[in-house]
Amino acid sequence: MTISTTTTTSKLELRTAYGPVFRDVLNTQPRDCTTEEIPIIDLSPLYSSKFEDREALAKEIRAAAVNTGFFYIKNHGISERIIADAKKQLLAFFTQPNEDKMKVSQSFSKYFNGYKGPRTTNISPGESVDVKESLGWRYSPQYDPDPKTLDAIPEEVKPWIRGEEFVWEGTSHLPGFKDEVLGYWAACLTLARKLVKVFALSLDLPESYFDSRTTYPGADGVFNYYPTTTEEETVNNAVGLGSHTDLQLFTLLWQDMTGGLQVLNRDGQWIKATPVEGTIVVNIGDFMMRLCNDIYKSTVHRVYNRSTVERVSMPFFFGEYKFSEPSWLNFNCVEGVVPSCTSETNPPKYEPISCGDWCQLRFKLENDEMKKKMAGQTQAPSAVIVAA
Numbered sequence: 603m604t605i606s607t608t609t610t611t612s613k614l615e616l617r618t619a620y621g622p623v624f625r626d627v628l629n630t631q632p633r634d635c636t637t638e639e640i641p642i643i644d645l646s647p648l649y650s651s652k653f654e655d656r657e658a659l660a661k662e663i664r665a666a667a668v669n670t671g672f673f674y675i676k677n678h679g680i681s682e683r684i685i686a687d688a689k690k691q692l693l694a695f696f697t698q699p700n701e702d703k704m705k706v707s708q709s710f711s712k713y714f715n716g717y718k719g720p721r722t723t724n725i726s727p728g729e730s731v732d733v734k735e736s737l738g739w740r741y742s743p744q745y746d747p748d749p750k751t752l753d754a755i756p757e758e759v760k761p762w763i764r765g766e767e768f769v770w771e772g773t774s775h776l777p778g779f780k781d782e783v784l785g786y787w788a789a790c791l792t793l794a795r796k797l798v799k800v801f802a803l804s805l806d807l808p809e810s811y812f813d814s815r816t817t818y819p820g821a822d823g824v825f826n827y828y829p830t831t832t833e834e835e836t837v838n839n840a841v842g843l844g845s846h847t848d849l850q851l852f853t854l855l856w857q858d859m860t861g862g863l864q865v866l867n868r869d870g871q872w873i874k875a876t877p878v879e880g881t882i883v884v885n886i887g888d889f890m891m892r893l894c895n896d897i898y899k900s901t902v903h904r905v906y907n908r909s910t911v912e913r914v915s916m917p918f919f920f921g922e923y924k925f926s927e928p929s930w931l932n933f934n935c936v937e938g939v940v941p942s943c944t945s946e947t948n949p950p951k952y953e954p955i956s957c958g959d960w961c962q963l964r965f966k967l968e969n970d971e972m973k974k975k976m977a978g979q980t981q982a983p984s985a986v987i988v989a990a
């Protein structure tokens with residue numbers, strides 16, 4: 603008798619601004635990641651004055667980005683104090699009575715800022731609603747650690763500034779909230795602007811390639827709070843946050859030590875991105891994937907909190923939003939595949955689009971579909987994977 607060892611796969615549906623895409627997923631249990639799959643990269647050379655040091659770092663980043671598209675960074679330069687203060691404020695926010703959280707409800711927002719309650723989003727169409735709740739705030743030039751003269755912001759740029767003050771007004775009763783949350787956000791933005799230079803190097807571009815493109819960047823801060831799942835949700839395989847890719851150039855993701863983040867590796871195997879003390883996770887977003895013609899992949903990930911305690915995370919999404927001179931003169935602010943990633947035999951696979959449009963389109967799509975879903979049912983659906 604022969605025993606079949608063939609592993610079956612399922613198709614996982616992912617939502618993008620241009621409609622669904624599908625990935626093959628092995629029907630095997632998630633396993634721990636190896637250090638080859640998700641390496642820990644020492645970021646100290648980022649702060650070195652020697653070009654060779656930064657170039658060597660760029661090589662490490664390229665290797666990680668073409669492999670799983672996920673890596674941990676240590677010695678990243680964001681202090682433990684800044685992180686601890688932000689986490690303290692995160693907990694202060696989410697442990698408030700619901701009516702206080704609703705003071706900054708996303709329903710007040712034009713641009714997806716504010717609070718979304720638990721089980722009110724469904725990022726992955728084939729999985730359950732997301733058990734997590736979240737608070738998001740977007741780029742505002744008045745809080746940019748690289749100071750901006752507000753009067754000098756070009757008129758054409760202004761419609762692309764997506765930060766909204768109601769987030770800070772509606773949390774002003776929480777002592778130190780705005781300062782400490784924006785302190786963390788500013789530290790992430792400073793780090794991201796340094797890191798994007800190494801990403802440029804890693805793509806054989808000049809270090810300064812993205813500088814003018816990130817003068818008014820996509821810089822979205824989010825706090826995620828994953829309550830423990832109910833017994834029914836556990837039985838129904840409910841996700842904390844369903845399978846998705848991030849949208850911008852890259853994400854800096856601080857996660858607590860609870861665990862629950864899973865990443866789809868190149869073989870279609872779910873692997874666990876186990877928390878590593880003192881590190882931040884970096885992952886590639888869709889816009890980066892488009893710019894580099896798929897050399898780097900935006901990696902699918904999801905979260906299950908199956909522990910007996912809450913889990914929290916603080917992602918920061920970094921992208922080109924609005925170009926500064928001279929690029930903003932090209933007001934469509936679209937960007938195609940970068941020249942170093944194409945050749946005669948490897949033509950661009952993607953039409954140019956702006957990072958801003960790319961995000962706005964998908965946020966809207968997700969929101970509209972969720973509204974339809976909520977209108978049609980009162981109970982959270984259980985997870986369904988589209989059949990192979």
Ligand SMILES: O=C(O)CCC(=O)C(=O)O
Pocket residue numbers: 824826843848855857863903904905914915916917
């Ligand atoms: O909570 C996490 O670890 C991941 C969060 C995430 O993927 C997101 O907010 O896009």
Ligand SMILES: [Fe+2]
Pocket residue numbers: 846847848903
């Ligand atoms: Fe994500």
